[in-house]
Amino acid sequence: MSVIAGNWKMHLGPEGTREFFTSFEISEAAGEHEIVLFPPALSLAAALESPDRDPRVQLGVQDIHFEDEGAFTGEVSAPMAAEAGATFALVGHSERRHVFGETDADVARKVAAAMRHELVPVVCVGETLEERQAGRVEEVILRQLAAALQPLAEADVRFLVAYEPVWAIGTGETATPEDASSAHGSLRKRLEGAVGIARATRVPILYGGSVKPANAAELLGSAEVDGVLVGGASLDPASFAEIAAAAGR
Numbered sequence: 041m042s043v044i045a046g047n048w049k050m051h052l053g054p055e056g057t058r059e060f061f062t063s064f065e066i067s068e069a070a071g072e073h074e075i076v077l078f079p080p081a082l083s084l085a086a087a088l089e090s091p092d093r094d095p096r097v098q099l100g101v102q103d104i105h106f107e108d109e110g111a112f113t114g115e116v117s118a119p120m121a122a123e124a125g126a127t128f129a130l131v132g133h134s135e136r137r138h139v140f141g142e143t144d145a146d147v148a149r150k151v152a153a154a155m156r157h158e159l160v161p162v163v164c165v166g167e168t169l170e171e172r173q174a175g176r177v178e179e180v181i182l183r184q185l186a187a188a189l190q191p192l193a194e195a196d197v198r199f200l201v202a203y204e205p206v207w208a209i210g211t212g213e214t215a216t217p218e219d220a221s222s223a224h225g226s227l228r229k230r231l232e233g234a235v236g237i238a239r240a241t242r243v244p245i246l247y248g249g250s251v252k253p254a255n256a257a258e259l260l261g262s263a264e265v266d267g268v269l270v271g272g273a274s275l276d277p278a279s280f281a282e283i284a285a286a287a288g289r
């Protein structure tokens with residue numbers, strides 16, 4: 041079983057969300073996979089209440105604050121997201137890290153907040169082009185993973201990891217299947233060391249960064265790739281359905 045996740049970023053308001061579900065259908069092949077969408081927080085209710093949404097499509101939020109409540113204008117907390125019906129939370133997405141200056145320590149606190157409120161965290165890690173060119177891929181992604189794992193190591197809760205090289209996000213550039221497999225292999229080893237082999241095998245590691253219908257099957261077929269986190273191509277119901285179907289082939 042693969043995980044096919046879609047991150048809508050700051051696209052699709054409530055109306056666009058309802059429209060998306062009027063034409064998004066899970067094919068028979070895709071039905072055995074786990075499908076999760078991350079609409080903007082303001083569109084979560086529209087997604088949940090959409091009469092056209094296949095109940096197999098699970099929903100999450102794109103970010104949470106690490107405090108449960110307080111004077112944090114504009115932020116969304118984990119208990120609010122859970123109360124509103126989210127079951128997953130992206131944590132440490134590269135745009136949060138690089139556009140909004142989120143640190144590894146912030147990410148760890150957000151993972152802890154997700155855990156407190158039974159949201160399944162999807163911990164995103166990935167290197168910049170500069171870091172890749174400097175041969176620092178492993179160092180960077182393992183450091184990011186180690187920080188996020190601190191709150192997760194002790195409690196036996198479910199979580200996912202997403203490897204998203206920053207240079208591949210929204211650029212049309214994709215990691216080669218070999219690059220993805222190699223990064224995923226390193227992450228898997230570190231996971232095993234941190235939480236034990238038995239628990240680590242239950243943690244899917246998704247690939248993200250310019251995943252499209254044309255490259256999804258190859259990426260999903262790569263060693264160590266347990267699913268995909270799709271940005272741009274998840275906004276179009278037909279493309280996202282095609283990507284989900286690629287997992288079943």
Ligand code: PGA
Pocket residue numbers: 047204208209210211212248249250251269270271272273
């Ligand atoms: P992209 O985004 O598929 O548009 O490259 C992926 C992501 O940021 O999750």
